[in-house]
Amino acid sequence: MPDLLTHLASARLPAAFPRTPQVRAALLLGCLLPDLASKPLYGLAHAPSDYLEPFHSLAGLLVLCYAVSLFFPRPLREKTFAALYGGSLLHVALDLIKDNLGVGSASLFYPFSTRGYELGWIDPEDVILLIPAALALLALTLGVEWRLRRVRQ
Amino acid sequence: MSPRTENRSRWDNPVRALFSDRLWTVKLAVALALLAALCHRARRDYERDYPSYRRVPVYSARLKDRTVSLWAKTVTATAPDGFDIATDVGPFHVISPQRPPVGERVSLVGRVAGPRTLEALAVQPNEGVAWKRPVNYIVSILAAALFFLWMSRRFRWPLSTGLFRSRS
Numbered sequence: 001m002p003d004l005l006t007h008l009a010s011a012r013l014p015a016a017f018p019r020t021p022q023v024r025a026a027l028l029l030g031c032l033l034p035d036l037a038s039k040p041l042y043g044l045a046h047a048p049s050d051y052l053e054p055f056h057s058l059a060g061l062l063v064l065c066y067a068v069s070l071f072f073p074r075p076l077r078e079k080t081f082a083a084l085y086g087g088s089l090l091h092v093a094l095d096l097i098k099d100n101l102g103v104g105s106a107s108l109f110y111p112f113s114t115r116g117y118e119l120g121w122i123d124p125e126d127v128i129l130l131i132p133a134a135l136a137l138l139a140l141t142l143g144v145e146w147r148l149r150r151v152r153q
Numbered sequence: 154m155s156p157r158t159e160n161r162s163r164w165d166n167p168v169r170a171l172f173s174d175r176l177w178t179v180k181l182a183v184a185l186a187l188l189a190a191l192c193h194r195a196r197r198d199y200e201r202d203y204p205s206y207r208r209v210p211v212y213s214a215r216l217k218d219r220t221v222s223l224w225a226k227t228v229t230a231t232a233p234d235g236f237d238i239a240t241d242v243g244p245f246h247v248i249s250p251q252r253p254p255v256g257e258r259v260s261l262v263g264r265v266a267g268p269r270t271l272e273a274l275a276v277q278p279n280e281g282v283a284w285k286r287p288v289n290y291i292v293s294i295l296a297a298a299l300f301f302l303w304m305s306r307r308f309r310w311p312l313s314t315g316l317f318r319s320r321s
Contacts, residue, residue: 004293008300025304032297039293047192050199054191063191067184070177077172101262101275103203103222111194114202123277124260125225125285131292 002094002127007031009134010094011087012141018083022072026080030065030087034095037064056095057110061088097121206271207242213268221271222262225279225286228253235273249273258282 011031018024038055041047054060065088069081096119098105104116105124122130171180204212206221223245226238235249238259246269253259258279263271 003289003296004300005296008296021307025307028300029304032300035293036297048196050203051192051196053195053199054188060188060191063184063188066171067181067188069172070181070184074172074174078168081172099277101222101260101277103262111191111198114198123279125279125282128285128289128292 002097002130003134004032004035005138006127006130006134007035007091007094009137009141011090012138014086014090016141016145018079020076020079022076023079023083026069026072026083027087029068030084031091033064033068033084033088034061034091053107053110053114056092056106056108058089058092058108059111061085061092064088098124098127100124206240206245209245209265209271210242210269213265213270216265217267219265220262220274221265222260224260225258225282226260228255228257228259230255244269246270247273247276249276251276253278 008028008031011028015024015027018027034055038052042049042052055064062085065081065084068084069077072080092106092108095105096117098118099120099122100116100118102118102120105118107114107116109115204216204219204221206223209216209221223238223240226240226245228236229239229244230237231252231254232246235247236252238245238247238261247261247263248266248270249261249272251273253276260277260279261271261273262275263273266272
């Protein structure tokens, strides 16, 4: 997996667009959700990795995002659900860049297929080399937002 | 519109009903049960389609010609036809034209050729895995902690009306 900082940075720019704070937070939470839900089960509860595949599939994430959206206030649930799911899809899209020797980084269409998909652009262990780029992207986005806020004031 | 009519129209729209407050704890329980069922099914399906290398020492005849994958295993010896790796279920011999140096970590996808023997289909050296993976985990934990700190400052958390209520 790319680290969560890189995932967060990838969603920071799209998260600048929603006006409601909850929807913005949901988009950012969504981009962390597949790993936040699965890694503790793997690392702490020793769940087998096969068991956790649905956390990176389109159908599994749909159910997970629906469950999380129920914790948001009623009038915003549909929007926060869409934001959570959008963020989760962004997470999976970023995971696809890994080169897992053809095995695939995400089984997108589980439970209909167990086939894994990947773009194979980067060694899975080398994803930490993206951290400086993620930090630069975060700084740039925060800088542009701060500047826009000042212009509006 | 009377409350009864409003209520009926809400339930007439299944999408709105899915996200309504009515029986939200039941909906949450059903969603979590569905996710758990999906996970249980995944374990069975993936074990069938992609058997674990841990089964190879015991079921090598049944798994012959099936493909298994191993991640970040240490090379313990080289041989004329390949190399040996150490795993949590004992050593494996890998038939491969590549001969990574002893002590290096490699990931590989291989076809089961015999008892504890794999024919490599793809080998990937994992240089620096000993420090790269801990850095990945530390950065991830810090990023998640900072994110939740930001969330806790921005939102109030009354469970009855939705956890994420804006402070502003």
